[in-house]
Amino acid sequence: xxxxxxxxxxxxxxxxxxxxxxxxxxxxxxxxxxxxxxxxxxxxxxxxxxxxxxxxxxxxxxxxxxxxxxxxxxxxxxxxxxxxxxxxxxxxxxxxxxxxxxxxxxx
Numbered sequence: 001x002x003x004x005x006x007x008x009x010x011x012x013x014x015x016x017x018x019x020x021x022x023x024x025x026x027x028x029x030x031x032x033x034x035x036x037x038x039x040x041x042x043x044x045x046x047x048x049x050x051x052x053x054x055x056x057x058x059x060x061x062x063x064x065x066x067x068x069x070x071x072x073x074x075x076x077x078x079x080x081x082x083x084x085x086x087x088x089x090x091x092x093x094x095x096x097x098x099x100x101x102x103x104x105x106x107x
Contacts, residue, residue: 022101025094028087034080037073040066 042048043063045055053060 022098024098025091027091040070
């Protein structure tokens with residue numbers, strides 16, 4: 001019984017020491033930052049000004065496939081940006097908590 005009481009008394013003081021150390025947050029890596037996909041080049045045989053072309057079917061189909069792939073990459077990029085924003089927001093929240101912890105330790 002004595003051991004339990006002593007353990008409870010020591011563990012109640014232990015909580016004060018746990019909060020005495022502040023962990024600095026780590027920012028998301030630049031390697032995690034998403035990169036925007038590059039737009040496909042418009043074929044030389046397309047006149048964008050007049051909205052006409054002199055391309056063969058293979059060139060037009062190839063360009064359309066490139067555009068579809070680009071659009072799918074944009075969708076993935078959008079998800080990656082949202083994920084990176086969440087990581088940045090988490091970092092900001094952790095930095096605020098860290099600053100508050102350091103402020104508490106000044107007292």
